[in-house]
Each structure stands twice: as structure tokens, then as C-alpha cells.
Amino acid sequence: MVLKVPLLDVPTQNGVLKKELMEAFEKVLDSGFFILGPEVEAFEQEVAAYLGVDHAIGISSGTDALIVALLAAGVGPGDEVICPSFTFFATAGSIVRVGAVPVFVDSEEDSFNLDLQGAGELVTEKTKAIMPVHLFGRCAAMGKVMAFARKHDLVVIEDTAQSLGASICSKKCGTIGDFGSYSFFPSKNLGGFGDGGMVSCRDAELAERVRRLRNHGMFPKYFHSEVGGNFRLDALQAALLRKKLPHLDAYAAGRSENAAFYREAFTDLDPERVTLPLAGTVDEGVIWNQFTLKVHGERDALKEHLLEHGVGCEIYYPVPLHRQECFAGLPERSLPVAEKLAEEVLSIPVYAELGEDRRERVVEVVKAFLKS
Numbered sequence: 421m422v423l424k425v426p427l428l429d430v431p432t433q434n435g436v437l438k439k440e441l442m443e444a445f446e447k448v449l450d451s452g453f454f455i456l457g458p459e460v461e462a463f464e465q466e467v468a469a470y471l472g473v474d475h476a477i478g479i480s481s482g483t484d485a486l487i488v489a490l491l492a493a494g495v496g497p498g499d500e501v502i503c504p505s506f507t508f509f510a511t512a513g514s515i516v517r518v519g520a521v522p523v524f525v526d527s528e529e530d531s532f533n534l535d536l537q538g539a540g541e542l543v544t545e546k547t548k549a550i551m552p553v554h555l556f557g558r559c560a561a562m563g564k565v566m567a568f569a570r571k572h573d574l575v576v577i578e579d580t581a582q583s584l585g586a587s588i589c590s591k592k593c594g595t596i597g598d599f600g601s602y603s604f605f606p607s608k609n610l611g612g613f614g615d616g617g618m619v620s621c622r623d624a625e626l627a628e629r630v631r632r633l634r635n636h637g638m639f640p641k642y643f644h645s646e647v648g649g650n651f652r653l654d655a656l657q658a659a660l661l662r663k664k665l666p667h668l669d670a671y672a673a674g675r676s677e678n679a680a681f682y683r684e685a686f687t688d689l690d691p692e693r694v695t696l697p698l699a700g701t702v703d704e705g706v707i708w709n710q711f712t713l714k715v716h717g718e719r720d721a722l723k724e725h726l727l728e729h730g731v732g733c734e735i736y737y738p739v740p741l742h743r744q745e746c747f748a749g750l751p752e753r754s755l756p757v758a759e760k761l762a763e764e765v766l767s768i769p770v771y772a773e774l775g776e777d778r779r780e781r782v783v784e785v786v787k788a789f790l791k792s
């Protein structure tokens with residue numbers, strides 16, 4: 421029997437907690453209280469304490485968390501928001517959904533994160549915000565982002581969907597800018613049981629605005645000072661996530677150990693053919709949501725080889741956002757690194773439950789390809 425290695429193994433992580441999760445489910449079932457309420461409030465407080473911020477607001481998804489943060493920041497029609505092109509679609513999609521225009525910047529080849537070199541030229545009177553993404557679990561260079569934002573008077577919304585739990589200079593990723601936005605999509609570091617998200621922020625007034633906007637801009641009941649939406653988090657989602665939050669650091673440690681194993685096992689790879697991601701631990705701002713190889717010239721062949729041998733892998737992301745059909749109307753921009761990354765990246769399994777046998781199998785199958 422050949423050992424199969426799925427790209428993700430959600431059932432194993434949740435299976436360990438099955439009893440607690442079932443109890444949480446029953447508690448919500450019996451309460452009859454399914455939207456916001458005490459479970460959401462408790463979860464918000466626990467996440468705020470974990471992040472070391474004053475305010476965390478439960479939201480319906482990571483995408484909605486970005487939308488609500490943008491709305492709360494006052495970003496709207498006619499405004500421009502700087503963001504990387506090499507990221508998941510929601511980063512730019514949320515900007516367009518509030519009526520603003522994404523202005524794409526290129527990425528750093530080694531960190532995969534946004535590169536602000538030369539980005540000053542892109543700032544206009546319309547530029548309102550910047551949205552760094554902490555891609556694949558690696559903190560973006562927030563020192564540079566904050567200096568850039570201060571210089572140009574921009575709101576900073578950190579897309580932390582892939583990096584909840586990482587910290588840099590003892591600050592949690594997502595808590596450095598004005599807003600942090602998080603996702604509990606099942607494949608993220610804190611994987612939920614459906615869609616869910618969170619916004620963190622440091623300012624009390626902005627936090628109140630986020631709370632209002634998530635519920636149709638309503639306060640008090642049936643009085644609407646502005647238009648928000650239904651961006652509410654379910655009580656069930658919060659109750660279940662409360663059972664997983666205490667394990668987040670252990671999940672991160674497991675990912676870190678797998679990443680360290682790969683780096684060691686792959687030290688002899690020919691850098692002309694495959695480049696490993698930069699090293700990094702949780703305290704150095706890396707939580708290993710993905711372990712992403714750069715494969716020079718033969719990426720699709722390696723992907724095929726891995727899949728043929730039962731090793732899950734995925735291309736995050738094959739098309740940079742400035743090349744997406746829906747953004748064809750935006751000004752043409754040359755972003756060579758984003759384009760190169762889209763052709764070279766390949767992510768392999770790194771989740772905490774991987775285990776020794778499976779990660780060894782991944783290494784064996786990658787190496788077999790490179791011997792051929």
C-alpha cells in the first residue's frame with residue numbers, strides 16, 4: 421500500500437477534539453441562540469486576549485472582515501487602495517466590493533510579500549489605504565509598511581487571513597496596523613466549521629463602527645446612521661472555534677516542526693531547480709500556513725509527479741491579480757516578480773497532523789522527481 425498524503429487533513433485535527441466539539445454544539449443547540457450573542461462575545465474576548473489588542477469583532481468570513489474594515493476606515497467609491505498582486509483574490513475583491521480601486525504592487529521574490537520599493541510613485545490624492553498581506557503565514561515587512569503609511573497618511577489594513585498566531589517583535593501579526601482581518605476558513609491556521617472571520621483594531625471608535633457595520637449599520641435597534649450589511653458571525657461557529665483556539669499555538673508548533681524538517685531534508689536540492697522558502701519560526705513572524713517551493717522551469721511537471729504518487733500539492737496562486745480577467749480595465753502594470761512567482765510556486769503539505777511517515781514520503785517523492 422502506497423502512503424497517500426493529502427494536501428490537508430482537517431478530520432484528524434478536529435477528530436481529536438470531537439467530544440468537546442460535540443458538547444459545544446449541544447450547548448448552542450439547546451440555547452436556541454444562533455447569531456452573535458454570548459458565544460460570539462466570549463470568542464471575541466478570547467481572540468482579543470490572544471492577540472493582545474483591545475478589540476476583536478467576529479465577522480461572517482475573512483472576506484467580509486476585509487470589507488467591513490475598509491468600510492469602517494471610510495474607504496469607498498473613488499478611493500484607491502494599495503495591495504499586492506500576488507495574493508488570494510479576496511484581498512483585491514474586497515476593495516472593489518466597497519467601490520474602491522486596487523492599486524497593485526509587486527512582491528519580494530524571497531518572502532512572497534508585498535514590495536514597497538518604488539510604490540511612492542503610485543500614491544495619488546485618492547490613495548486612502550494600504551493592505552499588506554501576510555502571505556503563506558509570513559509577516560510582511562510591517563516596519564516598512566507603517567513608515568510608508570505614515571509618510572502618505574494611509575490607513576493600514578493587515579490581511580492576516582493566513583497568519584493568525586505569528587508574531588513579530590513580540591507583537592501579533594494583524595495588530596500593528598489600524599485593522600487586522602482574519603479568516604477561519606477550514607484550511608487556515610485556526611480552521612473553523614464553515615465560514616468565519618474576525619476584525620481586530622486598536623481604536624475604540626473604529627471598533628464600534630465595525631460592530632455597527634457588521635449588523636446593517638444599526639444602532640440602536642432599527643436606527644441606521646449608515647448602511648452596513650449582514651456580516652454577523654454564527655454562535656455555533658464561535659462556540660466550536662473557542663474549543664480550538666487554545667490549541668492554535670500547538671498547531672503552529674507542529675507546522676514549524678514540519679517546515680524545519682523539510683528545510684533539513686531538502687538541503688541538498690539543486691537551487692537551480694528548486695528554491696526553498698526562507699526559514700522562520702513563529703516568533704520570527706512565520707506560522708507556516710503553506711510551505712511553498714519555487715520550482716524553476718518544471719513546476720507543472722513536479723506537480724503532476726506529486727499528484728500521481730499520491731502527494732497533495734497546490735499552486736497558490738497561478739494567476740497574479742493584475743492579470744485576472746475581471747481587472748482587465750485597470751491601468752496596465754508590469755509586475756515581473758508576481759508573474760514569475762505565479763509560474764514557479766508549489767505548496768506541499770505542512771499541517772500539524774502530517775506526522776513523520778507522511779512528511780518523509782513527501783520528501784521521497786520530491787527527490788525521486790529531481791533524480792529523473
Ligand SMILES: *Cc1c(COP(=O)(O)O)cnc(C)c1O
Binds near residue numbers: 481482605
Ligand atoms: C482566505 C483568505 C481570505 C478570505 O477569507 P475567507 O474566510 O475565505 O473569506 C482573504 N485573504 C487571504 C490572503 C486569504 O488567504
